[in-house]
Amino acid sequence: MKIGVISDIHIDSNKKVVPEGSTFAEILGNQLNQQQIELLLLAGDISSDYLLSQQFIDELKSQTKCRILFVPGNHDYWSRKNGEEDTNKIYQFFKAKPESVLERPYIINDEWAVVGNSGWYDYGYADGEQYTEEDFDRMKYRVGAWNDKYYVHWNEGNQAVAQWMMDKIEEDMKAVGDRKVILMTHVAMHPQFVIPLPHRIYDYFNAFLGSSSYEWLYTKYPIKYSIMGHVHFRKIVRDEERTYITACLGNKKHWGKKDLEAEIKRTMVTFEIE
Structure with missing residues (x-):
């Protein structure tokens, strides 16, 4: 089986680079078809509104026969246009969709399964000596704010949400038995996938890039691939285990050139399993 991986496509902020007469879903679908991808792992941040994100998935399904699996990113939980202020309802909205692996592992075969959840940030990758938990809870620093502060409403603290999502991941890990796991989260859960410290800005803002408390999952479960998003860079790291x-994909301002299809092709990672 040939598997493709992409995240952070941000179709709303990247809409100006979509060629006239085409759609973002058509362009991504064309790449899936050309590369003969059988399973797409879409690791969050399709857009900054949950209904627009789901509409994109529905359109993408009409462009390809490729199986699509998805975990929402932090932006997908936003509702800037539709006014939903209860993020838990948005979580349940996505959970009910057939493409979602929220609390629903996807069994590929007797050997492989996909387990996934958005994951949330626990502040663990920031400088905890320079800043306090209360500093991070404010989600605001002198250079600006982390915008989930305004658009995400779990009605409990970020660390509690991170723990809740980790518990869901572990439940799903147990459910797939001894299969080899492709774990998909939106947030980072490995120190090489956040900004190296010290850093004038990310000493603080690394708090919102991932969860160091998730790393123990690697030591307990047979995770062979760890798919992450959120950080807006592209990286592959291999060790003896996984x-x-x-x-x-990130924002168009980060690209070396502005051709959307070429950039999607450069971004998407593929691998094969038996």
Whole structure:
């Protein structure tokens, strides 16, 4: 089976680079078809509104026969246009969709399964000596704010949400038995996938890039691929146990050139399993 990985496509902020007469879904679908991808792992941040994100998935399904699996990113939980203020309802909205692996592992075969959840940030990758938990809870620093502060409403603290999502991941890990696991989260859960410290800005803002408390999952479960997003860079790291991947399309301002299809082709990572 040939598997493709991509995340952080941000179709709303990247809409100006979509050629006239085409759609983002058509362009991504064309790449899936050309590369003969059988399973797409879409690791979050399709857009900054949950209904627009789901509409994109529905359109993409009409462009390809490729199976699509998805975990929402932090932006997918936003509702800037539709006014939903209860993020838990958005979580349940996505959970009910057939493409979602929220609390629903996807069994590929007797050997392999996909387990996934958005994951949330626990502040663990920031400088905890320079800043306090209360500093991070404010989600605001002198250079600006982390915008989930305004658009995400779990009605409990970030660390509690991170723990809740980790518990869901572990439940799903147990459910797939001894199969080899492709784990898909939106947030980073490996120190090589956040910004190296010290850093003038990310000493603080690394708090919102991932969860160091998730790392223990690697030691307990047979995770062979760890798919992440969120960080807006592209990186592959391999060790003796597994392969770690971020394949973030990111914002057009980060691209070397502005051709959307070429950039998708450069971004998407593929691998094969039997």
